[in-house]
Amino acid sequence: MINLPKHKKLILFDGVCNLCNSSVLYVIKRDKKNLFMFTAIQSDAGQEIIKKYNIDTSKIDSILLYTPNKGINYKSTAALKIAYYLGFPQSIMSAFLLIPPFIRNWVYNYIAKNRYKWYGKKETCMIPTPELKSRFLE
Numbered sequence: 001m002i003n004l005p006k007h008k009k010l011i012l013f014d015g016v017c018n019l020c021n022s023s024v025l026y027v028i029k030r031d032k033k034n035l036f037m038f039t040a041i042q043s044d045a046g047q048e049i050i051k052k053y054n055i056d057t058s059k060i061d062s063i064l065l066y067t068p069n070k071g072i073n074y075k076s077t078a079a080l081k082i083a084y085y086l087g088f089p090q091s092i093m094s095a096f097l098l099i100p101p102f103i104r105n106w107v108y109n110y111i112a113k114n115r116y117k118w119y120g121k122k123e124t125c126m127i128p129t130p131e132l133k134s135r136f137l138e
Contacts, residue, residue: 002066014042018121038137
């Protein structure tokens with residue numbers, strides 16, 4: 001069972017994707033309320049959530065937002081809600097939630113499909129520094 005404090009939100013990301021790793025570092029730097037924790041989709045905790053929510057990782061493989069009392073958000077909705085929780089000025093991006101998901105996710109899917117080609121890929125998942133280790137689930 002995922003042991004996540006109830007006030008926290010968990011970002012699941014593709015641990016070998018350079019764009020995803022950069023995005024995680026972006027969120028950490030701006031998460032002034034210490035609201036987010038992180039885990040790679042490839043981790044044991046990530047796989048537990050994938051199984052619990054029956055997620056097809058061939059269709060959804062880049063970013064997920066898990067909130068214990070609200071469940072899971074995918075793709076552009078996850079990214080925009082993360083921006084919202086970061087506060088101003090990133091929260092302005094949440095206005096894009098007004099755009100229908102099929103349009104937002106078309107753009108999201110295009111970027112996700114090309115992320116390795118454009119940004120590269122690591123051999124292994126990111127290993128957090130000792131100062132950041134408490135923000136990551138194994």
